[in-house]
Amino acid sequence: MKADSNGQLHHDVGMSAEPPHGGSGGDREKQQPPAALHGRLLQVSRMATIGEMAAGVAHELNQPLTAIANYAQACSRLLARPGADPAELRQALAEITGQATRAADIVRRLRALARNQQSERVPASVNALVREIIDLLESDTRLHGVPLSLELADGLPLVVVDGGQIQHVVMNFVRNSLEALAAQPSGESRLLIRTSVTTQHDVELAVIDNGPGLAPDALGHVFDPFFSTKESGTGMGLAISNTIARLHGGSVGYRPNPPTGACFYLHLPSQPTP
Amino acid sequence: MQEQAPTIYIVDDDEGVRNSLRFLLKSVGLATRVHASANEFLGAYKPKQPGCLVLDVRMPGMSGLELQQQLNLLGAIIPVIFITGHGDIPMAVEAMQHGAADFLQKPFRDQDLIDRIQRALERDTRSRAALAQLDRIRACFDSLTPREREVLALMTRGKLNKVMAAELGVSQRTVEIHRARVMEKTGAASLAQLVRMAMDLESEPATL
Numbered sequence: 001m002k003a004d005s006n007g008q009l010h011h012d013v014g015m016s017a018e019p020p021h022g023g024s025g026g027d028r029e030k031q032q033p034p035a036a037l038h039g040r041l042l043q044v045s046r047m048a049t050i051g052e053m054a055a056g057v058a059h060e061l062n063q064p065l066t067a068i069a070n071y072a073q074a075c076s077r078l079l080a081r082p083g084a085d086p087a088e089l090r091q092a093l094a095e096i097t098g099q100a101t102r103a104a105d106i107v108r109r110l111r112a113l114a115r116n117q118q119s120e121r122v123p124a125s126v127n128a129l130v131r132e133i134i135d136l137l138e139s140d141t142r143l144h145g146v147p148l149s150l151e152l153a154d155g156l157p158l159v160v161v162d163g164g165q166i167q168h169v170v171m172n173f174v175r176n177s178l179e180a181l182a183a184q185p186s187g188e189s190r191l192l193i194r195t196s197v198t199t200q201h202d203v204e205l206a207v208i209d210n211g212p213g214l215a216p217d218a219l220g221h222v223f224d225p226f227f228s229t230k231e232s233g234t235g236m237g238l239a240i241s242n243t244i245a246r247l248h249g250g251s252v253g254y255r256p257n258p259p260t261g262a263c264f265y266l267h268l269p270s271q272p273t274p
Numbered sequence: 275m276q277e278q279a280p281t282i283y284i285v286d287d288d289e290g291v292r293n294s295l296r297f298l299l300k301s302v303g304l305a306t307r308v309h310a311s312a313n314e315f316l317g318a319y320k321p322k323q324p325g326c327l328v329l330d331v332r333m334p335g336m337s338g339l340e341l342q343q344q345l346n347l348l349g350a351i352i353p354v355i356f357i358t359g360h361g362d363i364p365m366a367v368e369a370m371q372h373g374a375a376d377f378l379q380k381p382f383r384d385q386d387l388i389d390r391i392q393r394a395l396e397r398d399t400r401s402r403a404a405l406a407q408l409d410r411i412r413a414c415f416d417s418l419t420p421r422e423r424e425v426l427a428l429m430t431r432g433k434l435n436k437v438m439a440a441e442l443g444v445s446q447r448t449v450e451i452h453r454a455r456v457m458e459k460t461g462a463a464s465l466a467q468l469v470r471m472a473m474d475l476e477s478e479p480a481t482l
Contacts (some may be wrong), residue, residue: 058359062380063288063291063359063380065288066290066291066379067291068294068381070294070295070298070381070384073383077298077301077384091297095290095293095297098290102290142334143332144339145332146334147334181342187336187337
């Protein structure tokens, strides 16, 4: 089933009624199965997004490494003195082990995210998908000095999705917000990931910030390919998110977050309860 | 002024880094206090306590740079050593421009940190001694009578006794007596030193 089966899911902006590869055209190019190309495009975009998050991950890894170096150097100093207290040394060694485990966890999470995932749709919980990448998202938001909070609704219906792609959308939304928030003084910025059920029984995943919000002239274009309000932006993040949403029969959209800020959301059709 | 043992304040939101710093500094016999946030530190900070601050640049809520600015506004003299992650060089430059004592990139050699702490503590001792000296000068100057203060003002402008006597409408002998009292009360060994003391008081920033 393609996106056009959910005609009622049209939302505020950025939506085109046509599915990305509707096959309505008669020429040969359009009849080619786009799956391989899409798969590659998504993978490239995914790696680019992860690359953008790398600074946060590097910073995050640096913390346990710093702690390990501090403990190890302190142990050397303690051992250089006669009558070193074994209990004190043991405590430092236990801390070193703990911090090394912490570093390994960060690497493991990054690797899990970066691996080339099969495009496979399985019933999944949106909340669980968010929780899987929350540490990585937090390393990014921490680096930007923005507190991230979660409001994940209980009892959400399952969605049939490629989990990696949905996580990719979340990462794009979060990165988008962080860049918008970078313009204002830190200490005031807030970021929220919220899940809920819409009146149409879709699952909504929203990333909400208290940044400047979208300028009126950006409203109609924000999900277009190569549209970017930032000098450094590729303009692909939200366009890719739009494609992913439609491949899942869902949609993406934007609404303002009064008094100031942006809310980018993803709607996914829920699985009928068996 | 009696010597108080210095305290190294550590402010870092990362528990692992924070505790490892405490452990490291304790291993070289330094007294520490750790805080997880800028606000927590501000709540506990005692301006009279000698020491220095080891401060993480990036923290959620009030960042290290914002805390430094807050301390500058409060007129705090505590020297700040920033610790930064990779890629925070522009922030470190900004911190130095705002008067940071030093900065270090994580992870660092323990000796580098300890050397910088020693330097910061020496700087703190010097600032505190200068402030104490100012307090002493102020107390001396405050003990002068109104007439002696007038004489002091004229002395620091380099006026001769004869001119002062004329300006104040008193005898030269009287001026000489006031002059001697000023020198005695302020403890200045020479006119040059007296001028210097007066200048120090004038240029004193409103601190602590």
